[in-house]
Amino acid sequence: MTEIIVVTSGKGGVGKTTTSASLATGLAQRGKKVAVIDFDVGLRNLDLIMGCERRVVYDFINVIQGEASLKQALIRDKRLDNLYVLAASQTRDKDALNQEGVEKVLDDLEQNDFDYVVCDSPAGIEKGAHLAMYFADHAVVVVNPEVSSVRDSDRILGLLASKTRRAENGNGEVRQHLLLSRYHPVRVAAGEMLSVTDVEEILGLSVVGVIPESEQVLAASNAGVPVILDEASAAGQAYLDTVARILGEERPLRFLDAPRKGILKRMFGG
């Protein structure tokens, strides 16, 4: 059975595409057959983060409109054999995406024995975001420790509970995983930023992971390599932990504390 995971948030720029790329790559590293689909029609980005932009010939919309087969449009990852990317279309026609078309692509992926399909949602709560979440079994809700992002993610949690196929068919809930990203322990310690506990309490949901704000994320996107492959970086390690938790393993949260480089430490070493 194919499990469909939507990576969503409401607000833009919180780290959905970064997360989709790393999550898909992490699952593939664990031996799963994975496809990651860019639902951001008109604003293709995932291909850049995955580093396959020059190999995009056909896209998601081409497949939906019957201009290409799924096989032709799936781009095989250069690093992992069992990982495929389906790029978004650059068309400005938002109506190109429709429910039947999306369902057919997902069914085709199931026929081809994919274990996971990761759907990278566009921002907002319009059609693209709706279709990205509609067929999901799991949702990774990416949230930043910041007021507008937390409020938007609460709206998304509401939509996941009502406007999805599972909700409409009474077929159990979409499993919700809250992922707190761009976390800055120093600012949290200074009282300038909401803490993990704050966000968990406000949303009434515990986090599946905390990704620290990290310079390596930009470096990874510059290079077209998902940050989870930079195993020396804190963000990469935090994504590895998150993937393990989504697969049901228990891992303690890391990178939550401000490094203690106080004056005493500098004076006395250690």
Next chain:
Amino acid sequence: MGILDFLRNKPAPSANIARERLRIIVAQERSTRGGPDYLPLLRSELLEVIRKYVHVEPDAVNVSLESDSGHDVLELSVALPESERGHG
């Protein structure tokens, strides 16, 4: 400027304010969720009317739609300030 002045000039931690604001808005939005789209507007218009008579806080009015054995019931609650209690 001494070290105490420096400490005093530090702004109050803003994360606390963010947390309180979010608690209120999230609770409010959850209460009208799933109901008809007019609920938030209904809530703010009711608030305006009530404020003609009593001074209440912006989050004092709570509107929610409950389903009770086949009937939809619009529940409305208004938290009055301390001084207004017992007036009738």
